[in-house]
Amino acid sequence: MSISKYKILSQAKESFSKSDFKNAMEKFSIVLQNFPNSKEAYNSVILSEMAMSGEGGAEALFDYYEILKEEDKEQADTIMSDILKNMDGSIEKLSEVFAEPLRDRLDFEDGILYKDFKAIIDNGESFKETFENIMFSTRVIITQKDDFIDFLENLIEHDFAEMALTYLENALSIYPSDKLLRKLLKKLAKAKKVEN
Numbered sequence: 001m002s003i004s005k006y007k008i009l010s011q012a013k014e015s016f017s018k019s020d021f022k023n024a025m026e027k028f029s030i031v032l033q034n035f036p037n038s039k040e041a042y043n044s045v046i047l048s049e050m051a052m053s054g055e056g057g058a059e060a061l062f063d064y065y066e067i068l069k070e071e072d073k074e075q076a077d078t079i080m081s082d083i084l085k086n087m088d089g090s091i092e093k094l095s096e097v098f099a100e101p102l103r104d105r106l107d108f109e110d111g112i113l114y115k116d117f118k119a120i121i122d123n124g125e126s127f128k129e130t131f132e133n134i135m136f137s138t139r140v141i142i143t144q145k146d147d148f149i150d151f152l153e154n155l156i157e158h159d160f161a162e163m164a165l166t167y168l169e170n171a172l173s174i175y176p177s178d179k180l181l182r183k184l185l186k187k188l189a190k191a192k193k194v195e196n
Contacts, residue, residue, distance in 0.1 A: 005035055012044065016062060021051040039077035040069075046084050057173035060185055067189040083169065114140055114147040128158040152184050164188055 012027035025048035031041040043065065050058035061083065068076035117140050121127050131154075134140070142148045148171065155164035165188055172181050 005031055005038070009040065009044075012048075013066075016044070016048060016051070019051075019059075021048050024048045025052060039081060040073075043077065043080045043084060055173060057169050060172045060182055061169065063182075064185055064189055067186070083165075112140055114142045114144075114151060118147075118150075127154050128160075131155075131158070131160070149180055149184065153187075156184070156188055161188060 008027050008031050012024045012031070015021075015027060016024035025045060028041050028044040028048055031038055032045055035041060044062075047058050047062050047065070051062070061080070065076060065080045068079055112134060117130070117134070120130055131140075140151065142151055148167075152164050152167060155161070155167070164184075168181060168185055168188065172178070172185065
């Protein structure tokens with residue numbers, strides 16, 4: 001009995017979008033069993049599993065995946081595979097960073113506070129050049145959510161899309177339903193479309 005790959009994939013996606021992650025995972029798994037080389041089914045099984053276990057960024061990543069697929073299906077599969085490979089462990093690390101008291105972090109890290117970094121930019125320096133100069137030697141330390149959003153918007157605007165995406169995924173894994181972060185993810189997807 002042959003199954004309709006596209007029909008089941010579309011049912012699975014529908015289940016996922018209704019937050020019925022268990023059903024979505026079952027359907028994606030059926031596709032994967034019948035089409036073992038389907039990267040889309042493979043990635044989607046992982047995303048469904050993440051969503052089922054309450055992993056915050058899963059839904060936002062799924063949305064991002066759908067947007068990427070509209071543009072270039074094969075590239076979308078590769079990008080999502082890379083993201084999922086790189087996410088391993090990054091969530092825990094980020095939670096630790098946010099949990100540590102800021103004062104301790106400032107004592108141990110060679111960093112510049114975002115407001116100081118922003119002051120340099122406000123004095124007429126280019127964001128791109130300044131950021132490139134400090135990127136490898138210093139960390140930008142962000143303590144306010146508004147600063148974080150501002151920082152991400154600047155990264156997107158100045159062609160640091162990949163870096164912005166990494167920050168955004170990590171943040172979404174901690175604050176999955178944050179509307180501003182989701183809006184930025186959509187903006188980033190559009191920026192990547194323009195790039196390609």
